[in-house]
Amino acid sequence: MAKHIAIVEDEISLAHNYRDAFSRQGFGVSLYHNRKDALSAFARELPDLAIIDVGLGEDIEGGFDLCRELRARAPALPIIFLTARDSEFDVVSGLRLGADDYLTKDISQAHLLARVVALFRRVDALLSPQTAEQEEILKRGPLRLNMDRMSAHWQGEPLDLTITELWIVYALARHPGHVKNRQQLMDAANVVLDDNTITSHIKRIRKKFLRLDPEFDRIQTAYGMGYRWDDRQP
Amino acid sequence: MKLHRQLILVSLLTLCLPWAGCQYLREMDSALRESQSRALLATAEAVANRIASEPLLLAELTQNAAQGSAERQLYAHPLPGPLLIDGYAEDWQHHGFLPLRWQLRERLLQVRATQHQRQLYLLVQVHTPQVHYYHPAMTDFDEIDHLRLRSLDRDGRYRDFALVASAPGNLSAFDLFRPQRPDQMENDPFIVETTGLSQLRQEHAIKGVWQETALGYQVEMQIPWYLTQGYLGLAAVFPDPQRALWMGSFAPDTAPAPIARPSDSLNQTLEVFAEEGLRLRLASSNQWLLAEAGQLLREQPLSDTHWLSRLLRRFLVQETLTPADRPETSGRLEGEVVTQSLKGKTASSWYLWQGQPLVRVAAPVTVNGQTLGAILAEQTGDELAALTNTGFRRLVFYTLTASLVAGLGLLAYASWLSLRVRRLSRAVDSTMRDQTTEQTFVPSDAADELGDLSRSYHQLLLRVQEYTEYLRSLANKLSHELRTPLAVVRSSLDNLDQEQLSEDARTYAARAQNGAQRLSSILNAMSAANRIEEAIRQAEMVAFPLDKLLRDLTQAYQGIAPQTLECDITPQQNYNLSGAPDLIVQMIDKLFDNACDFCPPDGRITFSLWRNKKYLHLCVSNHGPLLPQHMQHQLFDALVSIRDKSSRSDDGKIHLGLGLQIVRLVAELHQAQVIARNRADQKGAEFEVIFAAAD
Numbered sequence: 063m064a065k066h067i068a069i070v071e072d073e074i075s076l077a078h079n080y081r082d083a084f085s086r087q088g089f090g091v092s093l094y095h096n097r098k099d100a101l102s103a104f105a106r107e108l109p110d111l112a113i114i115d116v117g118l119g120e121d122i123e124g125g126f127d128l129c130r131e132l133r134a135r136a137p138a139l140p141i142i143f144l145t146a147r148d149s150e151f152d153v154v155s156g157l158r159l160g161a162d163d164y165l166t167k168d169i170s171q172a173h174l175l176a177r178v179v180a181l182f183r184r185v186d187a188l189l190s191p192q193t194a195e196q197e198e199i200l201k202r203g204p205l206r207l208n209m210d211r212m213s214a215h216w217q218g219e220p221l222d223l224t225i226t227e228l229w230i231v232y233a234l235a236r237h238p239g240h241v242k243n244r245q246q247l248m249d250a251a252n253v254v255l256d257d258n259t260i261t262s263h264i265k266r267i268r269k270k271f272l273r274l275d276p277e278f279d280r281i282q283t284a285y286g287m288g289y290r291w292d293d294r295q296p
Numbered sequence: 297m298k299l300h301r302q303l304i305l306v307s308l309l310t311l312c313l314p315w316a317g318c319q320y321l322r323e324m325d326s327a328l329r330e331s332q333s334r335a336l337l338a339t340a341e342a343v344a345n346r347i348a349s350e351p352l353l354l355a356e357l358t359q360n361a362a363q364g365s366a367e368r369q370l371y372a373h374p375l376p377g378p379l380l381i382d383g384y385a386e387d388w389q390h391h392g393f394l395p396l397r398w399q400l401r402e403r404l405l406q407v408r409a410t411q412h413q414r415q416l417y418l419l420v421q422v423h424t425p426q427v428h429y430y431h432p433a434m435t436d437f438d439e440i441d442h443l444r445l446r447s448l449d450r451d452g453r454y455r456d457f458a459l460v461a462s463a464p465g466n467l468s469a470f471d472l473f474r475p476q477r478p479d480q481m482e483n484d485p486f487i488v489e490t491t492g493l494s495q496l497r498q499e500h501a502i503k504g505v506w507q508e509t510a511l512g513y514q515v516e517m518q519i520p521w522y523l524t525q526g527y528l529g530l531a532a533v534f535p536d537p538q539r540a541l542w543m544g545s546f547a548p549d550t551a552p553a554p555i556a557r558p559s560d561s562l563n564q565t566l567e568v569f570a571e572e573g574l575r576l577r578l579a580s581s582n583q584w585l586l587a588e589a590g591q592l593l594r595e596q597p598l599s600d601t602h603w604l605s606r607l608l609r610r611f612l613v614q615e616t617l618t619p620a621d622r623p624e625t626s627g628r629l630e631g632e633v634v635t636q637s638l639k640g641k642t643a644s645s646w647y648l649w650q651g652q653p654l655v656r657v658a659a660p661v662t663v664n665g666q667t668l669g670a671i672l673a674e675q676t677g678d679e680l681a682a683l684t685n686t687g688f689r690r691l692v693f694y695t696l697t698a699s700l701v702a703g704l705g706l707l708a709y710a711s712w713l714s715l716r717v718r719r720l721s722r723a724v725d726s727t728m729r730d731q732t733t734e735q736t737f738v739p740s741d742a743a744d745e746l747g748d749l750s751r752s753y754h755q756l757l758l759r760v761q762e763y764t765e766y767l768r769s770l771a772n773k774l775s776h777e778l779r780t781p782l783a784v785v786r787s788s789l790d791n792l793d794q795e796q797l798s799e800d801a802r803t804y805a806a807r808a809q810n811g812a813q814r815l816s817s818i819l820n821a822m823s824a825a826n827r828i829e830e831a832i833r834q835a836e837m838v839a840f841p842l843d844k845l846l847r848d849l850t851q852a853y854q855g856i857a858p859q860t861l862e863c864d865i866t867p868q869q870n871y872n873l874s875g876a877p878d879l880i881v882q883m884i885d886k887l888f889d890n891a892c893d894f895c896p897p898d899g900r901i902t903f904s905l906w907r908n909k910k911y912l913h914l915c916v917s918n919h920g921p922l923l924p925q926h927m928q929h930q931l932f933d934a935l936v937s938i939r940d941k942s943s944r945s946d947d948g949k950i951h952l953g954l955g956l957q958i959v960r961l962v963a964e965l966h967q968a969q970v971i972a973r974n975r976a977d978q979k980g981a982e983f984e985v986i987f988a989a990a991d
Contacts, residue, residue, distance in 0.1 A: 073780055073783075075788070076780065076783055076784045076787055079790070079791050080787060083791055083794075086794055146776055146777075146779035146780045146783070148776075148823060148827070149826070150827065150831070150834065151830065167779050167780060168779060168783060168816040170786065170790060171787060171790035284848065284852070285848040285852065285877065286851070286853060286881060286884075286885070287848070287852045
């Protein structure tokens, strides 16, 4: 059964473009142009994934409100913010509301699709808890990354990483000690971002690790070059 | 010239107050003088009229001695008591009478005359190289030094006396009685030549003492008034081998001149009019002092005056007065006032008399249109002086005080004004300098023009700040607004990729995709400053070694840029800094970018780090063009790019002037100071960031 994606976007031509792209990949797509329409539709039936713009016409914070209500109704529903607003504050707000990812609109379709696919993979993995033998698992000391399930664990504890963050951690941890510059990290995370966004991503990732382990210092900065995963044996 | 100095100069204008006061005083002074001299003139005219109306008094004025030429006249000064006839001049000296003088080369004759109670006293001083005394063997008086007197007898005939001495001591007076007038010559039997010298009668009423002096001799003598009949000529005879030399008020063949002397009756008349402080004098038509009455008041004037007011008075008020002459020593009344009045006009003038101003007025004594004499009235300006002096002192005090107060007031006012102006200009300066902080300029609430100026500045600065704010947010807003349409373009192009397209169409689509990509990166660059500001707000300060960071960075930069890179870190120093390393890296990135853009490929970019006491100096210096002078303090503002066309790099990178703004923002976060300047060797520019060290 085709996955059903709901796109809530006030810019109609953009919404149509996304719909075309997703339809081409075999997803079912519904378009909503404002919060009200979207909510009434979600009341009838929940989609498998929601892509929401933050500003919805006059309703400049409409996306956030919608996300909050949607999350209240469906705790496991993957939600992606796709917006022109790229301020750190918006990113943090969006992620705090329970969005699974926060993307700016200059992301290419290929990257967007990759992300959607990855998200679905994570959802599917949650739905089928038994672990298959052939799953790709990366272990680096206390770190355990399952790229099939799109999940990460540190010292056995699950880490709540967004897809972008997960890809960044994966890119770093795959070759410990190697410095990954920002461009490499962007490529790995399927995003085109500026340096500061990568920096703030790294910062957020570090914080998430630190929340589990106050001693965490595996992600190191190589000034002017990038970051590396420090895999020293304790 | 500074404002307060200008106002001090202006305050000097108040010094015209004393000047104006002095002018007023001077006018008052002259008005008072005018009225005083007018009152005095009235008195003088009254005296003149009194004399003119009294025949007895007029007779005194019309006597021979008072008319005609005064040239050869002796003036008998009045004496209060008799003189001791001893041949010495001491008792004359303290009277200070001026002598009549005749002089011929080394020979000199001086005669002084006084009278007391019908006695005439003469002091005769003669300078001559050698004195020849009388001796009985001589045949002619011309052989010896002697004095000749000539007077008239009751009948108007000449009466001559030869005064001789055989040695210093008493002299002998021989009555020559030799009439010389031609009409008398015939019937007069007494001729000197016919009688012998020894037969001449001695006149014992004439007493005198002959004394020798260093320069000649002097004779003091006493002659009863009746022998003179009011006429007396005196001559000194110097013996000479050829012809005896005569010198004096008469020659052998001239008549004696009348003796001028004060008149008792006139004196009494004047005495009636004289009052305290008023001196009256009567001048004959030949200017002899005929009568005098009254005393001038003599006070200690101006002695209590402050030196300052005396000085100012001298400068401002008192015109220079000529000293008054002293007729009592010469017996003559000289001067413009006297001569004017003797021509029949009234006259007045001011003199200086013993340090006091003295007014002298003169009124003619006129009978039937003929001027017979003049009354002189004199008065000191004492009361006047006292009045104006007090006034002057007060005036000086008040006006100087007023000037001082006005000057100090103006000075204080000027200081206050210039303080306000300075404060305003400082406030504007500082607001202009740190545009980053919130509006710090506090407008004045003063109601005057300076307050208006301050408020106008406030408005202006607010506008400038709004404008700057707008510029700063413009990039961010623009990138935000453009992102959605760009997303439409890009997603459309992505979709187009999936369609069946001809080869040409695919090329175009690829170009459009490429263009959209570039547009996207431009938008990212534009919002970078904004994101940095966000990052700064969320920055966490940690202590880290700045030298390690810089070393890592320069290593990372190697190979990126074609220029030669150099890292010059002064060793053995503590470079710990408390800050956000990520942001500092970005700041150095921007400085490096900037240096790369301006440095020619064969140039050199130097990173240096040193420590100066508590400050860490980080400097990025590059070869290349110099900074334009006029934009140096705008360098760190948003959207200001100072590169000119020729130095624009060809890499297609865009320069929105955001890089250095980021530098500024990061520096501000660390409370560091950024300085952009040309290198000391003028071969390029350098940017220096000064941090406070962590320890």
